[in-house]
Structure formats: structure tokens, C-alpha cells
Amino acid sequence: MTLHQNLIAGEWVGTDGVANVNPSNTNDVIGDYARASADDALAAIAAAKAAFPAWSRSGLLERHAILKKTADEILARKDELGRLLSREEGKTLAEGIGETVRAGQIFDFFAGEALRLAGEVIPSVRPNIGVEITREPVGVVGIITPWNFPIAIPAWKIAPALCYGNTVVFKPAELVPGCSWAIVDILHRAGLPKGVLNLVMGKGSVVGQAMLDSPDIQAITFTGSVGTGKRVAAASVEHNRKFQLEMGGKNPFVVLDDAELAVAVEAAVNSAFFSTGQRCTASSRLIVTEGIHDRFVAAMAERMNGLVVDDALKAGTHIGPVVDQGQLNQDTDYIAIGQQEGAKLAFGGELIARDTPGFYLQPALFTEATNQMRIAREEIFGPVAAVIRVKDYDEALAVANDTPFGLSSGIATTSLKHATHFKRNAEAGMVMVNLPTAGVDFHVPFGGRKGSSYGSREQGKYAAEFYTTVKTAYTLA
Ligand code: UN1
Secondary structure (H helix, E strand, O other): OOEEOEEEOOEEEOOOEEEEEEOOEEEEEEEEEEOOOHHHHHHHHHHHHHHHHHHHOOOHHHHHHHHHHHHHHHHHOHHHHHHHHHHHHOOOHHHHHHHHHHHHHHHHHHHHHOOOOOOEEEEOOOOOEEEEEEEEEOOEEEEEOOOOOOOHHHHHHHHHHHHOOOEEEEEOOOOOHHHHHHHHHHHHHOOOOOOOEEEOOOOHHHHHHHHHHOOOOOEEEEEOOHHHHHHHHHHHHHOOOEEEEEOOOOEEEEEOOOOOHHHHHHHHHHHHHHHHHOOOOOEEEEEEEHHHHHHHHHHHHHHHHOOOEOOOOOOOOOEOOOOOHHHHHHHHHHHHHHHHOOOEEEEOOOEOOOOOOOOOEOOEEEEEEOOOOHHHHOOOOOOEEEEEEEOOHHHHHHHHHOOOOOOEEEEEOOOHHHHHHHHHHOOOOEEEEOOOOOOOOOOOOEOOOHHHEEOOOEOOHHHHHHHEEEEEEEEEO
């Protein structure tokens, strides 16, 4: 089996590897991936630190060319990389290819941004003095990514980090090293100088911890669990470094009496169950007004009945497997908890067998749930959603906002008045009208409020806020 190594200071290193297993078929091993030690992480940080002075002053055309070449190669290999993604993570092939295209588009966007760096020239309040406001790179950026978007999230952190002149130590999720290895390989071959981007695959408790403890990392961007996010925050405050956190969600999707039923059902099924519900933007709380409630639940059950849950790589599969046994246990535990709490399991929720050994779960829909139940308060991160019945729009909005999280929020309605009011009053970073809560564009800001996120937004032009630091220079004329 080929060993995929870590990239440290421009050299591929590492001897023993861990198997990357396909969740659709646990007999299928994708490859061996090296596991970095704490010393490897320190070597990677030292390499990024050494590479920073030159890269931070590198020519814009050099940065543009490397990012563009990377975008072009990712897009040219979209079918192969999308297949690798689906094979290691378990989302369907269409979703895997779609995510790969998105990663290519992100590199393309930041290739362009490298040529659009700008500042401001402002007169001083004092005579004969000029003020220039410019953005400079932050330094060594630590990037820690989750397993559920194996190529898009690494892309949307690595591309802006490099575009603005930072050097990088990158630790992907242990479960899905394949796509991360592939994009680092592409960037390396595209001509990145030694040490500008270092890949350290391995355990959070070893590699991630070494990154958190290092005084030589000036910024950490993290997407993952609330618990780990809190540790990143505490360690970063200790080291006076910048940090950006993207954590959980318990996103509401409101369905009003005046909604178009087909639009509401399509958006709700996508929000709750596509990508096997494993998106921080997924909706697991379907908040439905009483006039449409029964019709909505019946239409959901019918639509769910038509969903094909099977091998992610098979044509015709709508929902792939859960990512691993640990996540599957968490999903089934919550399905039991929901029933114990008194919600009604209206559809699905059972383990299913397919031709190959994999982690297959029939998407589950609860009805008669309340917003106080654990299934409505805690992030499950699986294909499990709960319908909460409410009287009217005002109650729907109150329930939607009654959560510790605030990433995404959706509404299905034909009322301009309610749509407008919801956009203004939903306590979330992103609001979707007649659209799923998940599935975002690559060129506009991404992020949330309350317990979901911390720090400035990711993606698009707004990414500059995190990956640069502002300098204000005064000159006597
Ligand atoms: C999307 O919904 O298209 O981890 C993106 C996540 C998010 C990305 C969601 N950071 O699910």
C-alpha cells in the first residue's frame, strides 16, 4: 500500500502510516497516511517560521500563478478527486465532485485576490501629514480542519492564508487525510517554496496540541467541535495569537402556513439529510406552523421514503453512509434519547445493511418534539431531524432563536413581510429564504454568531480580516 507522507520544509517525510478506510465499505483501504509526531509538528512550525520573511515579501504574480495553477489542476482532476473524497468521507459522488469544484473555485478566487491587494490613503487631521492604511500578513498560520468537508474547508483556509503572504502549518482531520494530501501535493508541485506550506497529518492530542502550545504560530483557524474550539481559544489567548473558530450548529428551518409545500420539503430534506446530515450548516430543527404541519410531515415521509441510502460511489445513491462507527453510535444514541424524551420517531432511524460493510443509517425524522428536548438543543451531526410544531410566525421565530448556536437559519414562506422580518431578526450569521440552510457560495462571507463561531468571517473578501493585520503609517509631507 502506498504511504502518503507529511510535507515538512519541502520534504516528504514519515515512515509508518495509518490506513484510511472507506465508510461505505470498511474492507476497502484507500491508502496509508503517515502520522506526525510532536517533533514533526515542531519541525513544521520552525520551517514555516523560516519561510515567512521571504514568502511575505514574495511577488504577487508568483502567488497568483501558484494559486491559479492549483485551481486549474483541482478542476481538471475533479472526477478523480471527487471520487477520493466520497470514498474517504462517504458523501455521494455528486456531492464529492461538487465539493471538489468548489475547492478549485476557491483557489481561483484567491489567485485573483492576490492581484487585488489594496489599502487606503487618508489625510491626517493634522496639516501636512499623510496616513496610509495597509494590510500585512500575520505570520505563521495554523490550520486545523474537520472531516466533513475534506477538500473545501482546507481550500478555504489555505488559499487565503497563502494569498495574503502567510506561511502555513496544516493539520487535517485524521479520518480524511486523502484530499488534504492531494491538495498539498498539488500546491507543492505548483512551485510553493520550501516551508511555506507544511502538512502534518496526525492526532489532535499530539499534533494539534503542539500547534496550540507553540509561541511561533501567530494565528489559528479551526473548524470542528465546540469542545476542541474552546481549547483552541484558551491556548490562543495564552499566546496572544489571533484565532478563528467555526464550531457547531443547531440550525432552524421554519416552515410557515403560506409556504409552497414542495419548496419547503425539498429545502428541509436537503438541509437535514444531504451529506448524511454531517454539515455544521445542516438543519435538525424543522419548526412548522400548525396549519401546514400535517401536510408537511406527510410529504416529508413520502420524500424520505424515496431516498436511496447506499454506497457513496454507487450511481443513484442519495445519502451515503455515516462517517465512522463513533459517529454512528452518537446518532443512534440520540435517536434513543429522542424517543425516551417523548418525541415520536415518525420515519427511519434504523441501521440498514447493504452489499458492503459500512455505516448505513436510515435518515430519521421525529415529530411531536419540543425545543427543550436534547435532540433539539444538542448538535447530533447525523441524518436526524425533529419537527417542532408552533402556532404562528412569532412563535416560530422565538423558537428558531432559542438555541445556544447561531450559524445558519432558514425559512420557507411566500410572504415578503415574514421573509423580510426573518432575515432581519434571525440570530444567525447566515439566513436562507426558501433555500436549504446548508450549501453556501464560495465568494461571500461564511460564519455564525453565539456559540457557533468566534472571530471574523471566512471566505470571499472578508477572509482578509483574519489572514492580515492592519498597519497605519503616518508621514510628514
Ligand atoms: C456548506 O454548508 O456548504 O463544517 C458549508 C461545515 C461548514 C461548512 C458548510 N463549515 O459543515
